[in-house]
Amino acid sequence: GEKVEQHESTLSVREGDSAVINCTYTDTASSYFPWYKQEAGKSLHFVIDIRSNVDRKQSQRLIVLLDKKAKRFSLHITATQPEDSAIYFCAARTNSAGNKLTFGIGTRVLVRP
Amino acid sequence: NAGVIQTPRHKVTGKGQEATLWCEPISGHSAVFWYRQTIVQGLEFLTYFRNQAPIDDSGMPKERFSAQMPNQSHSTLKIQSTQPQDSAVYLCASSLTGDEQYFGPGTRLTVL
Secondary structure (H helix, E strand, C coil), X not given: XXXXXXXXXXXXXXXXXCEEEEEEECCCCEEEEEEEEECCCCCEEEEEEEECCCCEEEECCEEEEEECCCCEEEEEEXXXXXXXXXXXXXXXXXXXXXXXXXXXXXXXXEEXX | CCCCEEECCEEEECCCCCXXXXXXXXXXXXXXXXXXXXXXXXXXXXXXXXXXXXXXCCCCCCCCEEEEEEECCEEEEEECCCCHHHCEXXXXXXXXXXXXXXXXXXXXXEEC
């Protein structure tokens, strides 16, 4: 089955700088890649996603890049703010798996003032 | 819209006891998912329903775990003969389209 590796376990960035989280996946049939954010003491909430028919998607300060050849996707948080501090999870889904998501282990992002 | 509701928020059981976890999805959402979150294993998919029908239970430990969705307003996850390794946060999520999933606050299960 699909395996998703999230390469950074922790990231510390200065407020205003960019944070980049990288994930790789194993199943070439994966076609949908969402990102979720988990703030301290709270549950996950969806932040952005990308499908395999595009290689870049932006939503305000969030940019997701997808490199299908390398089976890699990344989340770029630009102009970071203190409220961006959280754990971020990448995930992948293959069409054959229905709506089942396989998650990465999570990256803790700390934005320093 | 209250979001996905999960009860109880915390449950402590003794080894060998049964635990039943409840989830109320967002009204109108046809897909319901159960996940388990631990520090060691991260987020693991357990099972998924669409329109109350079980679609994929490939993540469920076969012997002691079962899930049901008797109506569109709630789903249950039952763990029989709980073991310490079942200790985790159990998350329920619902989705309108199957893409963006809305997660509940989770039930923290502690098995002593």
